[in-house]
Amino acid sequence: MLIHDEVTQALKNHEPVVALESTVITHGLPAPLNLETARRLEAAVREEGAVPATIGILEGEVRVGLGDGELEQLATRNDVEKASLWNLAAVVAAGRWGGTTVATTAHLAARAGLRVFATGGIGGVHPLPYDESGDLLALARTPIVVVSAGPKSILDLAATLERLESYGVGVVGYKTMYLPAFHSPDSPYQLPATVWSEAEAAAHWRAARELGLESATMVFNPVSQGIPFGEVMAWVEQANREARAAGIGGKDLTPYLLRRLSELSEGRSDEVNLRLLEENARLAARIARWLA
Ligand code: PSU
Numbered sequence: 001m002l003i004h005d006e007v008t009q010a011l012k013n014h015e016p017v018v019a020l021e022s023t024v025i026t027h028g029l030p031a032p033l034n035l036e037t038a039r040r041l042e043a044a045v046r047e048e049g050a051v052p053a054t055i056g057i058l059e060g061e062v063r064v065g066l067g068d069g070e071l072e073q074l075a076t077r078n079d080v081e082k083a084s085l086w087n088l089a090a091v092v093a094a095g096r097w098g099g100t101t102v103a104t105t106a107h108l109a110a111r112a113g114l115r116v117f118a119t120g121g122i123g124g125v126h127p128l129p130y131d132e133s134g135d136l137l138a139l140a141r142t143p144i145v146v147v148s149a150g151p152k153s154i155l156d157l158a159a160t161l162e163r164l165e166s167y168g169v170g171v172v173g174y175k176t177m178y179l180p181a182f183h184s185p186d187s188p189y190q191l192p193a194t195v196w197s198e199a200e201a202a203a204h205w206r207a208a209r210e211l212g213l214e215s216a217t218m219v220f221n222p223v224s225q226g227i228p229f230g231e232v233m234a235w236v237e238q239a240n241r242e243a244r245a246a247g248i249g250g251k252d253l254t255p256y257l258l259r260r261l262s263e264l265s266e267g268r269s270d271e272v273n274l275r276l277l278e279e280n281a282r283l284a285a286r287i288a289r290w291l292a
């Protein structure tokens with residue numbers, strides 16, 4: 001694992017650092033939006049006074065903090081694998097390139113000593129049988145603050161929330177009592193706890209450490225100007241029906257559904273996706289400052 005000099009320095013000086021994932025760049029967003037977004041997220045973290053550390057795998061080497069040329073390579077090469085925990089070692093051992101999922105990014109970030117991680121939406125339980133993201137179990141055993149806009153709206157939200165409870169993942173809403181649903185700022189599902197400030201989110205993380213909990217602190221941050229829940233759900237149902245009919249599953253399912261949603265919403269879902277990614281990066285940076 002190679003940690004960028006700037007990140008190493010920041011950690012040594014107890015300055016705030018925010019981890020960012022790279023599957024959203026390699027498999028989540030279409031080009032050239034993916035590279036623009038990756039750059040914008042790093043800039044947003046800096047504007048809030050923290051150091052960004054985008055995590056990815058370059059030729060079998062885990063990198064924590066990437067230079068601009070490296071970001072560009074990840075965004076444009078066509079041989080980059082989606083690296084979740086089940087194939088992380090395989091990608092590294094074979095010297096290949098990888099975009100890291102929430103599960104993998106959380107694991108690597110925690111291992112590098114980072115305490116805060118921003119993403120768009122986490123993986124969860126799909127409405128199709130037997131497809132559940134590795135993100136959930138990883139979050140159950142990785143102590144890190146994860147700021148997200150909720151489970152991706154292509155998922156079964158109720159089942160995903162239940163699973164977070166079963167696995168004992170720490171869950172709080174940021175200024176909301178209901179689970180945000182990625183493209184939508186709300187859903188009918190009630191959360192166990194709410195924090196009303198960055199300081200309260202930081203206090204949750206500290207309490208979790210003192211209690212000896214090993215799970216993540218999930219901070220669910222509702223997107224501003226999102227799409228109404230009912231509208232998104234209609235698209236999601238259609239996309240899921242189409243995926244089933246086309247026999248798409250496994251690691252290809254999430255990228256397929258996100259792309260279909262973008263088409264069905266005529267780009268509106270992409271616009272919201274970008275906004276929530278940036279809002280999460282900013283909130284994560286502010287929480288990191290409280291922890292630093
Ligand atoms: N949210 C997005 N775009 C994405 C993802 C999430 O808006 O590309 C990625 C994240 O990296 C997440 C992964 O960890 O999808 C989940 O994939 P799966 O369901 O196959 O575990």
Ligand code: MN
Nearest residue numbers: 131132133250
């Ligand atoms: Mn899956």
